[in-house]
Amino acid sequence: xxxxxxxxxxxxxxxxxLGKDVRVxxxxxxxxxxxxxxxxxxxxxxxxxGASIGxxxxxxxxxxxxxxxxxxxxCFIGHGVMFTNDLFPRATNPDGSQQTDADWKMIETYVxxGASIGxxxTILCGITIGENALIGAGAVVTKDVPANVVVAGNxxxxxxxx
Numbered sequence: 001x002x003x004x005x006x007x008x009x010x011x012x013x014x015x016x017x018l019g020k021d022v023r024v025x026x027x028x029x030x031x032x033x034x035x036x037x038x039x040x041x042x043x044x045x046x047x048x049x050g051a052s053i054g055x056x057x058x059x060x061x062x063x064x065x066x067x068x069x070x071x072x073x074x075c076f077i078g079h080g081v082m083f084t085n086d087l088f089p090r091a092t093n094p095d096g097s098q099q100t101d102a103d104w105k106m107i108e109t110y111v112x113x114g115a116s117i118g119x120x121x122t123i124l125c126g127i128t129i130g131e132n133a134l135i136g137a138g139a140v141v142t143k144d145v146p147a148n149v150v151v152a153g154n155x156x157x158x159x160x161x162x
Contacts, residue, residue, distance in 0.1 A: 016047075019055065033065075036073070050106075060119070068108040068125065075111055078119035078137065083109060085125045112147065121156075132162060 016030045019037035024030070028041055032049025035041065039053055042061035047053070051065045054073035059065070061079050068085040071077065085106050092098055107125040111117070115129045118137030129135065129145045136152030136159075145151050150160040 015049075025061075042079075054113070068106045069111070069123075070108065071111040072113040072115075074114045076116040077111075078117055078121065080120045081117050081123065082121075083123045083125070085109070087125060115145075134162070 015032045017034035019035060019039070021038050022035050023040045025041060025043040027043050028045050028047070030041070030047040033047045033051040033053070035047070035053045036055040038055055039057040039059070041047070041059045042063070044062045045059055045065070047065045048067040050067040051069045053059065053065070053071045054075065056073055057071055057075045057077070059077045063077055063079065063081045064083060065071070066083050066085045069083045086104055087107060090099055093103055109123060109125050110128040112129060112131040114132040117123065117129070117135040118139065120137055121135050121139045121141065123129070123141045127141060127144050129141070130147030130149070132148050133145045134150045135141060135145065135156065136150065139152050139156040140154040141151065142155045145156070148162040149158045150162065151157060152159050
């Protein structure tokens with residue numbers, strides 16, 4: 001697949017703020033977000049409004065980065081990683097009316113510098129993944145992860161200190 005490569009200083013494409021030398025592969029749905037210098041976004045990724053990706057990051061294919069997710073510099077996000085931004089999602093209100101943006105509260109998530117998240121991990125909202133932490137493939141992260149540890153499982157638990 002060919003990638004869209006941005007070789008100049010800051011640019012904006014469809015309300016996406018792109019840094020220098022960002023590579024975005026085919027079939028990416030990105031809107032209202034920012035992707036900083038030298039980052040690479042694989043195919044079939046969605047990045048929603050208000051999300052941010054730092055410098056030198058690699059976002060692998062089939063990943064979902066929703067509104068309120070903030071990924072700092074030098075992070076690796078594996079294939080099929082899913083972030084959430086609502087602890088109690090509902091389609092309708094108690095009266096049966098369809099929910100709108102006013103009916104729910106977006107909860108932010110932070111992935112700190114140098115963290116790596118393995119393929120098919122699920123990251124619940126409202127947490128912080130510490131610097132250089134490693135999330136094992138398939139993990140379900142339900143609470144903050146300290147810096148410099150490896151977590152794995154469902155729910156994710158510390159299995160090693162780096």
